[in-house]
Amino acid sequence: MMNRIRKLGADSLGQVEEIGEVVRFGGRILLATTRPPFRWRSFMAAVFDSGVLSVALICASGITVGFVLGLQLYNTLARFGAEDSLGTAVGLSLIRELGPVLTGLLVTGRAGSAITAEIGAMRISQQLDGLRMMAIDPIHFIVMPRATALAFVMPLLSAIFVALGISGAYLIGVELLGLDGGSYLAGLESAVEFRADVLQSLVKSLIFGLLLGLIATWRGYSCEPHSAGVSRATTSTVVTASICILLADYLLTALWSV
Amino acid sequence: MLGFANAGRAGVPRAGHPGASIDGMGRFEEVLGHVTEAEAEFGHVEVRGVALAFGQRRVFEGLDCDFARGRISVLMGGSGTGKSTLLRMIGGLQRPDAGSVRVAGDVIETSDEAGLAKVRNRLGMLFQNGALLDSMSVFDNVALPLREHTDQTESEIADRVHDRLAAVGLLDVDDLLPGELSGGMLRRAALARAIVTEPEILLCDEPFSGLDPPNVSRIEALLTHLNRDRGLTLIVTSHHMATSLRMAHRILLLRNGGCVEGSPAELASSRDSAIREFLGKDGAEHLSRCGSEAQGAKG
Ligand SMILES: Nc1ncnc2c1ncn2[C@@H]1O[C@H](COP(=O)(O)OP(=O)(O)OP(=O)(O)O)[C@@H](O)[C@H]1O
């Protein structure tokens, strides 16, 4: 019993310590962004890997989610005779919640894990130490471009997701179920406000991107130096980042409506 | 005995080395007088009372050693005695639990990354596994430190990189990725990267392992040349007995958490059974052969 309590105590201390380290790590990344030169080439490469190569996944997911939303919301709204507000319902749920959150989760699985694995592999093959010995800061050279690229692509991917989702629901509602296209779009237009909805969506996805960039690079940078350590770090990125994104979503939603 | 050791000292390291010039030998004699400039000066790298343990495994306990400026020191010791770890410690990649490490007067163990970066600008390091960036071509890998730390133009950089790659015997590898090189080529490419910035101190972890005999000679000649003509301080770990004994001014044998230090001849004439066992038949024979040759030459 005592031992268990002791272990619990040690584990919690370890957790707190790690949070401190992550915050310091984040500070170092932030500092690195202000220190010239900005690594444009690596940044663009990371934008390509994390962003451009995720577009297909985001499009496919966005349009399918749009289809499902179109069907489900149509059926629900039809019970109240409010099918005409399909555009409103779809638009608000996608823009405020589903777009940023689902994009965050998808990019975590697709790009966040890859970045952790890449940095982890560099760590265990001493490439990071090699950089240090050449007086090149691996946080500036390797971590910063990847973390900033994740934060940069997340809002863009989220916007694509939302656009495709709205189109998917349009296809189902208007083309398949025979709603009036004009009223779908009019409902959407009148319901969506810039500050309350669009800005919230962009800010959310930016924050998810920052969180993912921090977690994915930290996990790789601090992974245990063996292959099992890399795979554990990769899994942990997906789990931790997903939970953080969902939690942050709740907090941001709550704060935004205050 | 003393006479033998002295004669051995003067003769051993370069005797029979194809590149040894009269001039080189002359300077060598002078360096190896009883108190020399180099010895009078503080060590270029000083390790004092260093202790380090990984969990239960104690690697160093009160390790003291010096690496003199402009000399070749060879670190020897069984596998797992901490040779690579000592090099990492000198490079500031591994902090000791206790004790201090100074490189060219700068304290390593308490420096932050920025302070370490300054020291590392004067250091080159060849890692045991090469540690080249595997997503960059060999050319870009070797050019990287120049692009980062100098404002040379691309054509100057290209010249320098090709020069260093040629020096380690690599031609037409510019566009290959490190993963496309053989182990020996990888190690040589990594050596080219380590010397491209002309460091003052070069840490080489096993530069000869995995190389064919011609390349062993080539790398040995290159390192000796850098040491003799550029005054490079060289710290090499090696299991390659003959080569190490030929190159070394000092040999440091790591064991039991500390180290035994001496010139090759001193080690050869040591009565310590553990040292004799480590040097093995070949090493001891090689040493006494060099020793007697030198004595013959003197007499
Ligand atoms: N990161 C680490 N974690 C735990 N133990 C380590 C670590 N690095 C090294 N060791 C231990 O320290 C000891 C020294 O390792 P090191 O790599 O320095 O040996 P070495 O003398 O270079 O051996 P070799 O000749 O085989 O290269 C070994 O016993 C090793 O198990």
Ligand SMILES: [Mg+2]
């Ligand atoms: Mg080693």
